[in-house]
Amino acid sequence: MxxxxxxxxxxxxxxxxxxxxxxxxxxxxxxxxxxxxxxxxxxxxxxxxxxxxxxxxxxxxxxxxxxxxxxxxxxxxxxxxxxxxxxxxxxxxxxxxxxxxxxxxxxxxxxRPCLVNEDETLYRTKIITSAEDEMMSDIFCMDNTEEINLPSSTLYYVLLPSQNDPIRNMVTFMEHFIQEFSIIKSTVFLQDAKIITGTLDAVPVTLYHRMMMYVGLLVPNGPGYEKVHRQMQFMGLYACTLHTKDIAGNSYKHLKVNMGFAEAGLPMYNFINHSCRVGYFKMTSNQFFISLTGRNTCEVFIPCEKRYGC
Known part of the structure:
Protein backbone atom coordinates (compact mmCIF):
# COMPACT_ATOMS: atom_id res chain seq x y z
CA MET A 1 0.00 0.00 0.00
CA ARG A 112 -11.33 -9.01 42.25
CA PRO A 113 -8.54 -7.19 44.12
CA CYS A 114 -6.45 -6.70 40.97
CA LEU A 115 -6.36 -7.57 37.28
CA VAL A 116 -3.56 -9.09 35.19
CA ASN A 117 -3.88 -6.32 32.57
CA GLU A 118 -3.75 -3.71 35.31
CA ASP A 119 -0.49 -5.05 36.75
CA GLU A 120 1.20 -5.13 33.34
CA THR A 121 0.10 -1.58 32.46
CA LEU A 122 1.29 -0.17 35.79
CA TYR A 123 4.61 -2.00 35.55
CA ARG A 124 5.31 -0.76 32.02
CA THR A 125 4.28 2.77 32.94
CA LYS A 126 6.65 2.74 35.91
CA ILE A 127 9.59 1.61 33.75
CA ILE A 128 8.90 4.12 30.95
CA THR A 129 8.18 7.19 33.09
CA SER A 130 10.55 6.39 35.99
CA ALA A 131 7.60 7.22 38.24
CA GLU A 132 7.50 6.44 41.93
CA ASP A 133 6.07 3.03 42.74
CA GLU A 134 4.00 4.33 45.63
CA MET A 135 0.91 6.51 45.52
CA MET A 136 2.76 9.62 46.77
CA SER A 137 0.12 9.89 49.49
CA ASP A 138 1.42 13.27 50.65
CA ILE A 139 0.52 14.69 47.21
CA PHE A 140 -2.22 12.41 45.90
CA CYS A 141 -4.60 12.45 48.85
CA MET A 142 -8.19 13.49 49.53
CA ASP A 143 -7.10 16.51 51.58
CA ASN A 144 -5.44 17.99 48.48
CA THR A 145 -8.48 17.63 46.24
CA GLU A 146 -11.30 20.07 45.66
CA GLU A 147 -14.75 19.45 44.26
CA ILE A 148 -15.54 21.39 41.09
CA ASN A 149 -18.12 21.29 38.31
CA LEU A 150 -17.15 21.45 34.65
CA PRO A 151 -19.77 22.35 32.02
CA SER A 152 -20.53 20.17 29.06
CA SER A 153 -17.65 20.50 26.60
CA THR A 154 -16.31 19.27 23.29
CA LEU A 155 -12.90 17.66 23.15
CA TYR A 156 -10.98 18.25 19.90
CA TYR A 157 -8.27 15.61 19.92
CA VAL A 158 -5.75 13.49 18.07
CA LEU A 159 -4.89 9.88 18.83
CA LEU A 160 -1.21 9.63 19.68
CA PRO A 161 0.98 7.18 17.76
CA SER A 162 1.09 3.83 19.51
CA GLN A 163 3.11 1.11 17.72
CA ASN A 164 1.97 -1.25 20.51
CA ASP A 165 3.77 0.84 23.14
CA PRO A 166 1.30 3.66 23.90
CA ILE A 167 2.86 5.18 27.03
CA ARG A 168 6.36 5.32 25.55
CA ASN A 169 5.06 6.99 22.39
CA MET A 170 2.87 9.32 24.41
CA VAL A 171 5.96 10.58 26.23
CA THR A 172 7.90 10.81 22.95
CA PHE A 173 5.35 12.79 20.94
CA MET A 174 3.56 14.84 23.59
CA GLU A 175 5.71 17.97 23.43
CA HIS A 176 5.08 18.31 19.69
CA PHE A 177 1.32 18.12 20.09
CA ILE A 178 1.27 20.46 23.08
CA GLN A 179 2.93 23.09 20.90
CA GLU A 180 0.42 22.48 18.09
CA PHE A 181 -2.59 22.81 20.39
CA SER A 182 -1.10 25.87 22.08
CA ILE A 183 -1.01 27.54 18.66
CA ILE A 184 -4.66 26.66 18.03
CA LYS A 185 -5.62 27.89 21.50
CA SER A 186 -4.02 31.29 20.91
CA THR A 187 -5.33 31.53 17.33
CA VAL A 188 -8.98 31.28 18.38
CA PHE A 189 -8.46 33.17 21.66
CA LEU A 190 -9.38 30.30 23.96
CA GLN A 191 -7.96 31.39 27.28
CA ASP A 192 -10.23 29.11 29.34
CA ALA A 193 -9.82 26.01 27.15
CA LYS A 194 -7.68 23.21 28.55
CA ILE A 195 -5.04 21.14 26.75
CA ILE A 196 -5.65 17.69 28.18
CA THR A 197 -4.40 14.14 27.79
CA GLY A 198 -5.75 10.74 28.74
CA THR A 199 -6.93 7.50 27.22
CA LEU A 200 -10.15 6.55 25.45
CA ASP A 201 -9.97 3.21 27.24
CA ALA A 202 -10.72 1.76 30.66
CA VAL A 203 -7.23 1.60 32.17
CA PRO A 204 -7.64 -1.38 34.50
CA VAL A 205 -9.19 -3.53 31.79
CA THR A 206 -7.67 -2.76 28.37
CA LEU A 207 -4.50 -4.61 27.38
CA TYR A 208 -1.49 -2.29 27.44
CA HIS A 209 -0.65 -2.57 23.74
CA ARG A 210 -4.25 -1.76 22.74
CA MET A 211 -4.57 1.45 24.77
CA MET A 212 -5.40 4.57 22.73
CA MET A 213 -3.86 7.71 24.22
CA TYR A 214 -4.99 11.14 23.13
CA VAL A 215 -4.11 14.80 23.53
CA GLY A 216 -6.58 17.54 22.73
CA LEU A 217 -8.26 20.83 23.48
CA LEU A 218 -11.27 20.80 25.82
CA VAL A 219 -13.62 23.64 24.87
CA PRO A 220 -16.78 24.47 26.88
CA ASN A 221 -20.14 24.39 25.10
CA GLY A 222 -22.93 26.90 25.52
CA PRO A 223 -23.50 30.63 24.96
CA GLY A 224 -20.44 32.56 23.88
CA TYR A 225 -18.67 29.56 22.36
CA GLU A 226 -20.67 29.02 19.18
CA LYS A 227 -18.17 30.92 17.00
CA VAL A 228 -15.24 29.08 18.57
CA HIS A 229 -16.77 25.69 17.79
CA ARG A 230 -17.42 26.75 14.20
CA GLN A 231 -13.76 27.79 13.90
CA MET A 232 -12.57 24.53 15.43
CA GLN A 233 -14.30 22.57 12.67
CA PHE A 234 -11.76 23.98 10.23
CA MET A 235 -8.73 23.61 12.47
CA GLY A 236 -6.25 20.78 12.14
CA LEU A 237 -2.74 19.73 12.94
CA TYR A 238 0.04 18.99 10.50
CA ALA A 239 -0.71 15.58 8.94
CA CYS A 240 -3.45 14.95 11.53
CA THR A 241 -7.22 15.23 11.64
CA LEU A 242 -8.93 16.55 14.75
CA HIS A 243 -11.60 14.23 16.13
CA THR A 244 -14.37 15.28 18.50
CA LYS A 245 -15.64 13.74 21.71
CA ASP A 246 -18.68 14.88 23.68
CA ILE A 247 -17.87 15.43 27.36
CA ALA A 248 -20.97 15.75 29.54
CA GLY A 249 -21.06 18.32 32.32
CA ASN A 250 -20.01 16.63 35.54
CA SER A 251 -18.63 16.91 39.04
CA TYR A 252 -14.90 16.28 39.39
CA LYS A 253 -12.27 15.69 41.98
CA HIS A 254 -9.62 18.26 41.03
CA LEU A 255 -5.99 18.06 42.10
CA LYS A 256 -3.07 20.35 41.20
CA VAL A 257 0.38 18.75 41.28
CA ASN A 258 3.90 20.10 40.77
CA MET A 259 5.10 17.46 38.33
CA GLY A 260 4.83 16.71 34.64
CA PHE A 261 2.09 14.53 33.17
CA ALA A 262 4.40 11.52 32.70
CA GLU A 263 5.55 11.54 36.31
CA ALA A 264 2.01 12.12 37.58
CA GLY A 265 0.31 9.33 35.62
CA LEU A 266 1.17 6.31 37.76
CA PRO A 267 0.56 7.79 41.24
CA MET A 268 -2.60 9.40 39.88
CA TYR A 269 -3.99 6.04 38.82
CA ASN A 270 -2.97 4.39 42.10
CA PHE A 271 -4.77 7.17 43.96
CA ILE A 272 -7.91 6.78 41.84
CA ASN A 273 -7.96 3.01 42.14
CA HIS A 274 -7.35 3.02 45.90
CA SER A 275 -9.93 5.75 46.53
CA CYS A 276 -12.60 3.98 44.49
CA ARG A 277 -11.89 0.58 46.02
CA VAL A 278 -12.12 1.81 49.63
CA GLY A 279 -15.06 4.12 48.87
CA TYR A 280 -13.60 7.62 49.27
CA PHE A 281 -15.34 8.40 45.99
CA LYS A 282 -16.81 6.59 42.99
CA MET A 283 -16.42 7.55 39.34
CA THR A 284 -19.21 8.30 36.88
CA SER A 285 -17.16 7.35 33.80
CA ASN A 286 -13.79 5.86 32.91
CA GLN A 287 -12.52 9.14 31.43
CA PHE A 288 -10.33 10.86 34.00
CA PHE A 289 -7.78 13.19 32.42
CA ILE A 290 -4.77 15.41 33.02
CA SER A 291 -4.70 19.09 32.09
CA LEU A 292 -1.27 20.08 30.78
CA THR A 293 -0.54 23.40 32.49
CA GLY A 294 3.28 23.46 32.26
CA ARG A 295 6.41 21.39 31.80
CA ASN A 296 6.51 20.55 35.50
CA THR A 297 2.90 21.15 36.52
CA CYS A 298 -0.42 19.56 35.70
CA GLU A 299 -3.95 19.21 37.03
CA VAL A 300 -5.89 15.98 37.51
CA PHE A 301 -9.64 15.74 36.86
CA ILE A 302 -11.59 12.68 38.07
CA PRO A 303 -15.33 12.47 37.26
CA CYS A 304 -17.15 11.40 40.40
CA GLU A 305 -20.56 11.07 42.00
CA LYS A 306 -21.84 13.96 44.07
CA ARG A 307 -22.95 11.72 46.91
CA TYR A 308 -19.28 10.90 47.49
CA GLY A 309 -18.39 14.52 48.20
CA CYS A 310 -18.33 15.92 44.68
Missing part, protein backbone atom coordinates in the same frame (compact mmCIF):
# COMPACT_ATOMS: atom_id res chain seq x y z
CA UNK A 2 1.32 3.43 -0.93
CA UNK A 3 2.20 5.74 1.95
CA UNK A 4 -0.44 8.26 0.84
CA UNK A 5 -3.08 5.51 0.73
CA UNK A 6 -2.02 4.22 4.14
CA UNK A 7 -2.25 7.72 5.59
CA UNK A 8 -5.71 8.20 4.07
CA UNK A 9 -7.08 4.97 5.53
CA UNK A 10 -5.39 5.45 8.87
CA UNK A 11 -7.26 8.74 9.14
CA UNK A 12 -10.59 7.12 8.20
CA UNK A 13 -10.08 4.29 10.69
CA UNK A 14 -9.38 6.84 13.43
CA UNK A 15 -12.57 8.68 12.43
CA UNK A 16 -14.46 5.38 12.69
CA UNK A 17 -13.01 4.86 16.18
CA UNK A 18 -14.06 8.39 17.18
CA UNK A 19 -17.62 7.75 15.97
CA UNK A 20 -17.92 4.54 17.98
CA UNK A 21 -16.36 6.19 21.03
CA UNK A 22 -19.03 8.90 20.96
CA UNK A 23 -21.75 6.25 20.71
CA UNK A 24 -20.69 3.58 23.20
CA UNK A 25 -24.28 2.86 24.22
CA UNK A 26 -25.29 2.09 20.62
CA UNK A 27 -24.63 -1.07 18.64
CA UNK A 28 -23.12 0.52 15.53
CA UNK A 29 -22.15 -1.73 12.62
CA UNK A 30 -19.36 -1.11 10.14
CA UNK A 31 -22.11 -0.30 7.62
CA UNK A 32 -23.50 2.41 9.92
CA UNK A 33 -20.09 4.00 10.38
CA UNK A 34 -19.13 3.68 6.71
CA UNK A 35 -22.32 5.55 5.78
CA UNK A 36 -21.30 8.43 8.06
CA UNK A 37 -17.85 8.49 6.45
CA UNK A 38 -19.20 8.09 2.89
CA UNK A 39 -17.00 5.08 2.16
CA UNK A 40 -17.64 1.48 1.14
CA UNK A 41 -18.41 -0.69 4.18
CA UNK A 42 -16.49 -3.76 2.98
CA UNK A 43 -13.40 -1.70 2.20
CA UNK A 44 -13.57 0.07 5.55
CA UNK A 45 -13.91 -3.28 7.29
CA UNK A 46 -10.82 -4.67 5.53
CA UNK A 47 -8.72 -1.57 6.17
CA UNK A 48 -9.84 -1.45 9.78
CA UNK A 49 -8.73 -5.04 10.38
CA UNK A 50 -5.43 -4.44 8.56
CA UNK A 51 -4.60 -1.47 10.78
CA UNK A 52 -6.06 -2.62 14.12
CA UNK A 53 -5.37 -6.38 13.91
CA UNK A 54 -8.99 -7.12 14.81
CA UNK A 55 -12.24 -6.79 12.95
CA UNK A 56 -14.54 -3.82 13.47
CA UNK A 57 -17.05 -6.10 15.20
CA UNK A 58 -14.40 -7.54 17.52
CA UNK A 59 -13.16 -4.03 18.28
CA UNK A 60 -16.57 -2.63 19.25
CA UNK A 61 -17.47 -5.75 21.25
CA UNK A 62 -14.19 -5.58 23.16
CA UNK A 63 -14.51 -1.87 23.91
CA UNK A 64 -18.07 -2.24 25.20
CA UNK A 65 -16.91 -5.00 27.52
CA UNK A 66 -13.88 -3.03 28.69
CA UNK A 67 -15.98 0.06 29.35
CA UNK A 68 -18.33 -2.05 31.45
CA UNK A 69 -15.36 -3.57 33.27
CA UNK A 70 -13.98 -0.15 34.15
CA UNK A 71 -17.34 0.96 35.54
CA UNK A 72 -17.60 -2.24 37.57
CA UNK A 73 -14.20 -1.53 39.11
CA UNK A 74 -14.52 2.18 39.83
CA UNK A 75 -18.22 3.17 39.93
CA UNK A 76 -21.11 2.38 42.24
CA UNK A 77 -23.51 1.79 39.35
CA UNK A 78 -25.54 -1.40 39.50
CA UNK A 79 -24.93 -4.12 36.94
CA UNK A 80 -28.23 -3.20 35.26
CA UNK A 81 -27.17 0.46 35.04
CA UNK A 82 -23.79 -0.48 33.59
CA UNK A 83 -25.45 -2.75 31.03
CA UNK A 84 -27.62 0.16 29.90
CA UNK A 85 -24.71 2.65 29.81
CA UNK A 86 -22.57 0.29 27.74
CA UNK A 87 -25.17 -0.72 25.17
CA UNK A 88 -26.27 -4.14 26.41
CA UNK A 89 -29.96 -5.01 26.19
CA UNK A 90 -30.07 -6.04 29.86
CA UNK A 91 -27.92 -7.31 32.73
CA UNK A 92 -28.23 -10.89 31.48
CA UNK A 93 -26.61 -9.92 28.16
CA UNK A 94 -23.78 -8.23 30.05
CA UNK A 95 -23.30 -11.27 32.26
CA UNK A 96 -23.21 -13.54 29.21
CA UNK A 97 -20.54 -11.37 27.54
CA UNK A 98 -18.41 -11.39 30.68
CA UNK A 99 -18.68 -15.15 31.05
CA UNK A 100 -17.80 -15.78 27.41
CA UNK A 101 -14.90 -13.33 27.08
CA UNK A 102 -13.49 -12.88 30.58
CA UNK A 103 -14.68 -16.07 32.31
CA UNK A 104 -16.03 -14.14 35.28
CA UNK A 105 -19.45 -12.95 36.31
CA UNK A 106 -19.74 -9.14 36.57
CA UNK A 107 -20.00 -9.45 40.36
CA UNK A 108 -16.87 -11.61 40.63
CA UNK A 109 -15.04 -9.24 38.30
CA UNK A 110 -16.01 -6.24 40.43
CA UNK A 111 -14.75 -7.98 43.58
Missing amino acids: KESTLHHWRGLVEKAIAITDNNMSQDLSVTDVAAQLSVDAQTLGRRFEDLKQESFKQFTRRRKLENAGGLLRHSSFSISQIADLCGYTNSAALSKAFSQDLHFSPTAYRD
